[in-house]
Amino acid sequence: xxxxxxxxKAYHDFQIEEKYEAGLVLExxxxxxxxxxxxSLKDSFARVEQGEAYLYNFYIGPYSKxxxxxxxPNRKKKLLLHNSExxxxxxxxxxxxxxxxxxxxxxxxxxxxxxLALARRKKRYDKRRDIAERTAKREIERALKExxxxxxx
Numbered sequence: 740x741x742x743x744x745x746x747x748k749a750y751h752d753f754q755i756e757e758k759y760e761a762g763l764v765l766e767x768x769x770x771x772x773x774x775x776x777x778x779s780l781k782d783s784f785a786r787v788e789q790g791e792a793y794l795y796n797f798y799i800g801p802y803s804k805x806x807x808x809x810x811x812p813n814r815k816k817k818l819l820l821h822n823s824e825x826x827x828x829x830x831x832x833x834x835x836x837x838x839x840x841x842x843x844x845x846x847x848x849x850x851x852x853x854x855l856a857l858a859r860r861k862k863r864y865d866k867r868r869d870i871a872e873r874t875a876k877r878e879i880e881r882a883l884k885e886x887x888x889x890x891x892x
Contacts, residue, residue, distance in 0.1 A: 743773055743851075745843040746780040751866065753840060753858035759828075761792065762819030763844075763851040766810045768802035773851055775802070778844060785818060785839035785855055787829050792818040794841060794853065818853060831857055 749755075765773070772778070777800030785794050793815045801809045820828075831837050842854040861869075 740845050740847055742843055742845040743776055744778045744780050746841055749840050749842055749856065752861060753838065754861050754865065755856045755858050757857040758842065759820065759824060759855045761853050761855055763853055764817040764819065765851060767808050768805040769799050769810060770851060772799050772802045780841050780844065783841050785841060787825060787832060790825060792820050792825060794818055797841065828857065836860065
């Protein structure tokens with residue numbers, strides 16, 4: 740599994756509830772651009788419309804060696820999900836505060852896949868609590884390391 744791009748800011752801004760794996764429908768030279776890593780997940784999101792899932796604001800740059808036809812880099816991309824997953828997502832996204840956001844884009848064999856997350860936006864105090872927990876964990880690990888080595892750093 741080769742990860743092409745990941746959305747690290749999503750873990751900071753959102754509380755992840757569930758994760759889904761979806762295939763991507765790509766056109767022309769988009770696969771080659773994806774393999775080169777000319778992608779950006781910044782500000783991208785997914786939406787379910789008329790029984791189908793689409794990924795918006797997912798930028799795939801044009802392939803440098805392509806011929807005449809190059810698809811629009813910011814067009815909406817169709818996501819391939821099972822009908823049962825789509826029905827479940829429709830119900831959950833209609834609930835207040837839930838969003839569908841992409842976490843990462845990767846290749847699984849020859850196929851391009853997107854890891855989608857059903858997520859809730861974090862409040863400011865939740866973000867501060869996460870930062871405090873991380874710093875406390877770091878300090879504990881540092882103290883244990885000093886204790887095991889028997890010296891002060």
